[in-house]
Amino acid sequence: MDQFDLLVVGSGPAGRRGAIQAAKLGKKVLVIEQGKRVGGVSVHTGTIPSKTLRETALNLSGWRERGFYGRAYRVKQEISAEDLRRRLLITLDHEVEVLEHQFARNRVQHIRGKASFVDPQTMQVVKDDGEVVTVSAASILLAVGTKPFRPDYIPFDSKTVLDSDELLEIAELPRSMVVIGAGVIGIEYATIFSALDTQVTLIDPKSTMLDFIDKEIVEDFIYQLRDRNMKLLLGQKAEKVVRENGKVELTLDNGRRIVTDMVLFAAGRMGATDTLNLDAAGLEADARGRLSVNPETFATKVPHIFAAGDVVGFPSLASTSMEQGRIAARVAVGAIAKEPPKYFPYGIYAVPEISTCGLTEEEVKERHIPYECGIARFRETSRGHIMGLDTGLLKMIFSLKTRRLLGVHIVGEGATELVHIGQAVLNLKGTVEYFVENTFNYPTLAEAYKIAGLDAWNRMGDIKSEI
Structure with missing residues (x-):
């Protein structure tokens, strides 16, 4: 059994920043990543892909030039899903290459496989080929991130009814789309596809959106969305979703029916903690799979186990996750960690x-x-x-x-x-x-x-x- 100073589960923003910080302090660090490549959700299905998709959509659609040339202006007349994916793959390859180089340069070891607790200081890793490796560490940092929330009443099929991870793999752009969930992820994808001239309807049971943002800013934002013919059905809930003849029909709680080409369900995410066997470590997650931590040190109730990033909840930003991971790693290896400035963007x-x-x-x-x-x-x-x-x-x-x-x-x-x-x-x-x-x-x-x-x-x- 290998012994490390810090064991990091997950190589997203919090995990990689924490691992590199501990390595720079001369500690022996191991990163466990269950994905095919390092980078976590941020690189492969979250932050980087969605922002790359946005930039590609704005460039190819000519969105930024329409103020001069009119709403019908396009750089590329026929935009395909492949056009969007091509740039995405180039970007992801670059991100992974940079991250692997950072690990190598700082002598951070990493392996692929699914990790779970054996006891509070020991984890076993099941590799793709079935080999089981057991590792232990003085401290452990859980940076496993989140995955899309998938309720039973939504008939996901990866083609016409999708979550935000699956959206990146669509074969063709829909002419119409319904987005369920007016949170950050739902709003980002709804507006990106609207910029591609897809007819978008946004549905959310709450009568407001983005309540943590200044109300005047949200009002201006909503005005812009409605001005380009996006439908905002706030205060309405999708009670039934049915796939039929290549289309999707939604029935809302007020009896309204909507037929669309594609549905994106983006109403929340779950902490990816269900496979960690938290009980063996003396930990438990909340109903959404998130872990509670000390907001200053990111320590859980088990003193040598830390958690950082989206798995600890709001604000769930790549930028703040990096800082959380860095602070957690410093505390975990006994270094001084200064509290970050009060206000972050x-x-x-x-x-x-x-x-x-x-x-x-x-x-x-x-x-x-x-x-x-x-x-x-x-x-x-x-x-x-x-x-x-x-x-x-x-x-x-x-x-x-x-x-x-x-x-x-x-x-x-x-x-x-x-x-x-x-x-x-x-x-x-x-x-x-x-x-x-x-x-x-x-x-x-x-x-x-x-x-x-x-x-x-x-x-x-x-x-x-x-x-």
Whole structure:
């Protein structure tokens, strides 16, 4: 039986960052990955594939140029599923190659197989060929990620009724699609296929969507979706889904019926913990397969076993998972781990993008903080005109008392890149004066920060800061 300092189960963002961090501290590390290649859900079915699909769809459809040339404009008239897959495979090969090189460079060992606990410090790994290997470690990091939630009443067939993993393997693009679930994954795929001119209907039993995002941003986002003829059936539940004659018929709880070419079920994900034999380690998962951890150290109730990434729940971002894995690994091997900055950016790669950092206007109101907002629309910038943008909104919230930035919220082209300017100012406790007094490259979309800063400054008046 091999002995390691740290055993990592899963090679997604949390697992690989944790493994490499421990290796850099001179520890003996083993990564166990059950997939055919390293990278986890993030590389093979989640973050990288969905963002690659989005970029390919926008490029081939000519989406970004339609502001100039009209809605009928296309770079490629007939776009096929193979067109989308070709770029995806190139991207995935590159990601795997980079990751394998990182493991080799840092002397991180890795094996393929399914891992399960034998006891709190020992795991057995069943390889594809049936060989069973037993390994033990002083500490264990569970970074197994999640898998799509698949309820029994949905007749999945991998062709016309699919989950988000299966969507990447479709043989042809549907003319119509129903997406069940208005969470981040459902919204991303719904808007990507809408950009490909698929008729998309989005269904969710909740009457609202993206409740953790600033309400004004969500309202602008919804307006853009409806403006391009996406149907949003919020507050309605799909009670029955039936496949028939190559089509799918859905019956909603209000009696409405919808016939469509394809259904994507994207209403939640489950922690991939069901095969780990958690009982043998003294652990248990919740109803959605997630593990509870100390939010500062990512330790479970068993002190030497840690968990990080999507398996511990919100925010379930690749970026935050990497930091969780790094912190967990440092704590696991006895190194000091500094707490990350309070505010991190949240990105939703829909069409258009949404990104946010800091407090929403609703949260500011709940805390009874006197505040003012500054708004800029991308069409107000010269860069926006050059790009043909009719939409796009940047909103900043400032404290009236300290004049500090409290939150930045963006919907529109490049939102996930632009947000980092606001993130830096927010974590460095900057004020509205930063945006008013600094020079931004011209012409850029980043100028929207100055426009929004001036908008807020004019509304706030020249009140002295109490910093």
